Amino acid sequence: MKLPPPAITVEGCAWLGNAPLFGPLRLVLQAGCWTSLLGVSGAGKTTLLRVLAGLETGARFEGAITAGDGAAVGPRLAFMGQSDLLLPWADVIGNVTLGARLRGKRPDLTRARRLIAQVGLAGHSHLRPAALSGGQRQRVALARTLMEDRAIVLLDEPFSALDARTRAEMQELAGRLLQGRTVLLVTHDPLEAARLSHAAWLLHRGRLEALDLPATPPVRPVEQPGTLQAQAEMLARLRALT
Ligand SMILES: Nc1ncnc2c1ncn2[C@@H]1O[C@H](COP(=O)(O)OP(=O)(O)OP(=O)(O)O)[C@@H](O)[C@H]1O
Numbered sequence: 001m002k003l004p005p006p007a008i009t010v011e012g013c014a015w016l017g018n019a020p021l022f023g024p025l026r027l028v029l030q031a032g033c034w035t036s037l038l039g040v041s042g043a044g045k046t047t048l049l050r051v052l053a054g055l056e057t058g059a060r061f062e063g064a065i066t067a068g069d070g071a072a073v074g075p076r077l078a079f080m081g082q083s084d085l086l087l088p089w090a091d092v093i094g095n096v097t098l099g100a101r102l103r104g105k106r107p108d109l110t111r112a113r114r115l116i117a118q119v120g121l122a123g124h125s126h127l128r129p130a131a132l133s134g135g136q137r138q139r140v141a142l143a144r145t146l147m148e149d150r151a152i153v154l155l156d157e158p159f160s161a162l163d164a165r166t167r168a169e170m171q172e173l174a175g176r177l178l179q180g181r182t183v184l185l186v187t188h189d190p191l192e193a194a195r196l197s198h199a200a201w202l203l204h205r206g207r208l209e210a211l212d213l214p215a216t217p218p219v220r221p222v223e224q225p226g227t228l229q230a231q232a233e234m235l236a237r238l239r240a241l242t
Pocket of ligand 1: 059
């Protein structure tokens with residue numbers, strides 16, 4: 001039986017050589033909720049996300065990552081990194097179904113085709129990554145992440161290469177398809193955090209500061225006054241950082 005998406009807690013400190021990067025801090029991802037992490041470039045957001053994913057970073061981490069239900073985190077986790085990590089010799093459908101094939105399972109091609117269509121690449125299934133634009137490649141990586149159907153999903157700037165219209169559409173698609181999962185979203189875009197998050201944090205000088213969000217549930221419409229106000233407040237907080 002599949003366990004419901006758990007709360008995840010990451011607690012500890014990270015150093016780059018002898019210099020502290022972040023911590024001591026405690027980040028709790030509430031079960032079944034989207035948590036966004038913002039902060040200036042170099043603040044340590046990607047490092048924190050990769051620590052959570054159990055991946056290699058340039059930093060030394062001392063601390064613990066725990067799931068609220070006590071079960072292992074790693075096998076329940078899907079990760080979409082800043083670079084798309086597509087296999088250059090595989091076509092779009094081959095990349096989207098990579099996870100199943102690596103596990104020696106027969107991929108669900110119907111579901112893969114549906115996801116490829118949902119990210120707007122229906123006519124591109126048999127193209128290789130080199131024939132795609134940066135934004136198209138990012139949508140393939142998103143489809144591959146959604147294909148994994150995991151309880152815990154870590155997204156590192158997943159929509160950064162997309163034009164404004166496609167970005168809004170992909171936010172809505174990911175928000176819908178990952179509803180009820182435990183998601184960590186690293187983003188530079190206050191509007192994205194305002195639309196998608198149940199909780200949002202600013203990582204600054206190694207500490208986490210809470211950011212305000214509307215009381216309405218995500219995905220919030222772009223044009224909703226509460227969304228725009230949260231966006232403006234987050235931008236002001238980012239601009240006021242010293
Ligand atoms: N592999 C690495 N080896 C050494 N230092 C690294 C490595 N990766 C990142 N760093 C350093 O760690 C610090 C935090 O980097 P990180 O990528 O976590 O920041 P970030 O907040 O995600 O930045 P950005 O918003 O630009 O992606 C930076 O000073 C960076 O230079």
